[in-house]
Amino acid sequence: MEKNLTELTPQELEEICLLMEEAARKYVLSQVPSKYIESLNITVEANMEDGLNLAVDVELSLSPTLHDVNVQKVADEAAGYAFNEIEKYLRGGK
DSSP, X not given: OOOOTTSOOXXXXXXXHHHHHHHHHHHHHXXXXXXXXXXXEEEXXXXXXXXXXXXXXXXXXXXXXXXXXXXXXHHHHHHHHXXXXXXXXXXXXX
C-alpha cells in the first residue's frame, strides 16, 4: 500500500529521515570496515512545501592507511542507496 505523500505527519517525516540515515549508514558500513572510518556524518532533510522533498548528504572521512577506497564514490552511493530504500518504503515495501 503506497503512502499518501501529501498527508504525511511530522512524525512520519521524522521516521523517513531516520530510515534514510540508517540506510546510508548501513551502506557505508557494508563497503568500509568501521575501524577505517574516521568520521561519518549523515544529514537528511525533508519538507512538504511543494510535495515531498528529501535531501541526504553523506560526509565520510577514512583512515589515511586505507588507499584503495574512493571516498566520494562511497558517499554518493550511500546517498543513492538511502533514496532507493525510502522509495521502497514509501511504495509500501520494506
